[in-house]
Amino acid sequence: MQECVKLYEYLAKRIPKQSILVYFTGKKGFHIECEPVALGINPSNTLPKVFRYIATKLKKDLELVSLDFSVYDLRRMWRLPGSKHQSTGLYKTLLNPLGNDSILYSDQETIVNYSSTLQPIDVAEQSFAYSANEWYRENIYEMEEDEKRKDNPLDYFNKFGSKAFKDLKETHKVFDRDALLHGCSAVARLKKQAEEQHFLEHEARLFLCSILTYTEDSIKFLHEILSNCSDYSFDKSSAHINDWVKRRQMGTGGRPFTCDRANAVGVGCGECKLERKNKWAQIGNKYVETTEKSSPSPIRYAYKNIKKEENNGNKKSR
Numbered sequence: 001m002q003e004c005v006k007l008y009e010y011l012a013k014r015i016p017k018q019s020i021l022v023y024f025t026g027k028k029g030f031h032i033e034c035e036p037v038a039l040g041i042n043p044s045n046t047l048p049k050v051f052r053y054i055a056t057k058l059k060k061d062l063e064l065v066s067l068d069f070s071v072y073d074l075r076r077m078w079r080l081p082g083s084k085h086q087s088t089g090l091y092k093t094l095l096n097p098l099g100n101d102s103i104l105y106s107d108q109e110t111i112v113n114y115s116s117t118l119q120p121i122d123v124a125e126q127s128f129a130y131s132a133n134e135w136y137r138e139n140i141y142e143m144e145e146d147e148k149r150k151d152n153p154l155d156y157f158n159k160f161g162s163k164a165f166k167d168l169k170e171t172h173k174v175f176d177r178d179a180l181l182h183g184c185s186a187v188a189r190l191k192k193q194a195e196e197q198h199f200l201e202h203e204a205r206l207f208l209c210s211i212l213t214y215t216e217d218s219i220k221f222l223h224e225i226l227s228n229c230s231d232y233s234f235d236k237s238s239a240h241i242n243d244w245v246k247r248r249q250m251g252t253g254g255r256p257f258t259c260d261r262a263n264a265v266g267v268g269c270g271e272c273k274l275e276r277k278n279k280w281a282q283i284g285n286k287y288v289e290t291t292e293k294s295s296p297s298p299i300r301y302a303y304k305n306i307k308k309e310e311n312n313g314n315k316k317s318r
Contacts, residue, residue: 001108003064004030008096008104010062014135015039018099018124024115026085026092029068031078037126040133040239048072053143054136081121090115098124130235137243144252173303175217183301186262186269187211194228203265205240210256211299213244218302258295274300 004022011020011034019038023031041047052072059067070076079085079092093115095104103114181188190204200208205226212222219241226232248254262268274296 001030001111003062003066004032005104006062007032007058007064007067008101010058015132016099016129017096017101019126019129019132020096021123022095022101022104023081024090024093024095024111025079026083026090026115027088030095031092034132035123035126038129038132039136040128040236041136050140050143054139057139057142082118091118093119094121094123097122128233128236128239130239133236133239134242137239137246141246141250144247144250148250148252172306173214174306175215175221175302176304177217177221180211180298180302184269184298186267187298189269190267191225194225198228198230200226200229201267204267207257207262207265207267209241209244210254211297211302213241213248213254214299214303256297256299258297260295262298 008020008022011032015034016038019035021031021033021035023033025031036042044050052069055067055069055072058064071078081092081094083092084090085092090112093111095101095111095114097120103111106114181191187208190200190208193204194200208222208225212218212225222241223234223237226237227234244254246254259268259274263270276293276296
């Protein structure tokens with residue numbers, strides 16, 4: 001019970017209390033559940049791996065001896081709230097209904113007596129919590145960094161080979177809104193859809209996020225488009241944008257949609273005449289040209305690359 005309270009107090013500093021559900025199982029154990037809406041958790045095949053990673057980290061960081069990992073097994077049963085335990089006759093009981101944790105902080109005898117009769121299992125209405133989502137995503141980033149450390153960069157180099165080396169120049173992007181809207185009919189169409197229908201499909205939002213997250217100006221334009229949707233939330237949109245940028249920085253995702261991918265999920269222009277070019281892979285502070293062809297992307301229209309001249313410091317567009 002002490003470890004249950006310890007874990008609850010740790011989570012309560014990061015997740016709203018009404019989004020942390022602590023149950024007495026009806027025998028001797030406790031279940032702690034975190035509401036996915038508050039953390040911004042979406043359905044995914046990787047969730048079991050993510051949850052196990054977070055649990056492993058918490059067990060180590062908080063020195064939790066009694067944390068049971070068998071609950072993550074595929075065939076493991078999870079007792080429903082309000083169900084009666086077959087051997088004790090006690091109910092699986094919510095100990096902090098609607099965020100009120102007074103029962104949780106009582107003693108074992110009080111909890112057992114409280115669980116001898118069926119108690120309310122009402123859960124507060126949930127909403128997205130930016131800080132909770134940030135904590136959840138940081139755990140995912142750490143997991144992905146751990147996996148990335150296992151990769152051998154030489155394997156990647158050998159896989160693609162090289163035709164030449166290219167020095168990495170100091171550059172920054174300048175967003176060109178007009179060029180993007182003129183060059184990519186898909187982005188222009190989705191902008192108009194948001195303004196007139198006040199709705200964008202999930203894939204459409206991902207597509208726009210993949211293109212419009214490289215500069216402050218482009219992110220502002222992305223918010224401008226999304227704000228026309230009836231379900232727009234600045235905090236939730238910002239969390240998704242930050243996640244996209246973070247994954248790109250880590251090299252684990254966040255890449256711009258290609259025209260092929262956009263067309264495949266039904267948000268592209270339907271056809272693309274952009275030229276395919278060789279991909280360049282970054283190795284240390286160098287770029288290596290590979291023989292693999294890149295699929296064209298609307299990002300070519302969205303930005304101008306600006307580099308600083310080494311001699312006089314003047315900026316030059318390219």
